[in-house]
Amino acid sequence: MNHLLSRLSPSITNMIRMDHTHVLSAFHQYEVETSPRVKKGLVDNICVALEIHAQLEEEIFYPALRAIAETAAVDKSVPEHDQMRRLIKQLRNLSPGQPSYDETFFELMNNVLHHVADEETLLLPTAERVLAGQLGELGAEMTKRRLQLAAPRSGEIAGSMARSMSPRSLAVGAGALLACGYLLSRPRGARPGVAQRAGGTVAR
Ligand SMILES: [Fe+2]
Numbered sequence: 001m002n003h004l005l006s007r008l009s010p011s012i013t014n015m016i017r018m019d020h021t022h023v024l025s026a027f028h029q030y031e032v033e034t035s036p037r038v039k040k041g042l043v044d045n046i047c048v049a050l051e052i053h054a055q056l057e058e059e060i061f062y063p064a065l066r067a068i069a070e071t072a073a074v075d076k077s078v079p080e081h082d083q084m085r086r087l088i089k090q091l092r093n094l095s096p097g098q099p100s101y102d103e104t105f106f107e108l109m110n111n112v113l114h115h116v117a118d119e120e121t122l123l124l125p126t127a128e129r130v131l132a133g134q135l136g137e138l139g140a141e142m143t144k145r146r147l148q149l150a151a152p153r154s155g156e157i158a159g160s161m162a163r164s165m166s167p168r169s170l171a172v173g174a175g176a177l178l179a180c181g182y183l184l185s186r187p188r189g190a191r192p193g194v195a196q197r198a199g200g201t202v203a204r
């Protein structure tokens with residue numbers, strides 16, 4: 001299994017980019033006029049994806065980077081994850097019919113967009129310079145840990161995806177469902193092109 005994961009997993013930096021793309025695409029499905037049921041499905045789906053992604057970065061990516069590079073940019077990432085977790089907690093305590101639901105969601109989106117922009121313009125390029133020989137191995141480690149973290153939440157993930165399935169978001173939901181298989185099928189080291197990364201341009 002470890003050998004298979006090592007052979008099939010994308011590099012850790014490409015896996016992080018794909019996670020970002022998935023979440024940004026889901027963000028773009030949310031509109032003020034979206035029905036409360038679909039809003040809740042989208043938000044639940046986004047929150048689980050963000051929680052798993054942040055934990056993977058904190059357990060695997062940030063420590064690998066800290067071990068070898070200057071850490072200021074990494075150090076500010078963890079408090080940003082903590083702020084994201086606070087907003088997720090607030091959203092879970094709100095009903096999608098409340099006006100503050102939209103406000104809290106857009107605050108979360110704003111924070112995540114800035115965080116992702118910093119990771120994609122500072123941390124990932126640095127990692128690709130200083131961790132060049134370890135990116136594949138770290139990608140395999142992240143895939144293994146992702147499966148461990150996602151397994152106990154599979155019911156929650158399936159439920160939120162089903163609720164988020166408006167006609168417009170159907171394609172995104174299907175994309176999320178296939179994301180793991182897609183990632184595993186990519187040749188290691190192949191960097192996703194801009195056209196493949198819906199929502200991949202992040203405005204600051
Ligand atoms: Fe992060």
Ligand SMILES: [Fe+2]
Nearest residue numbers: 016053057119
């Ligand atoms: Fe990230």
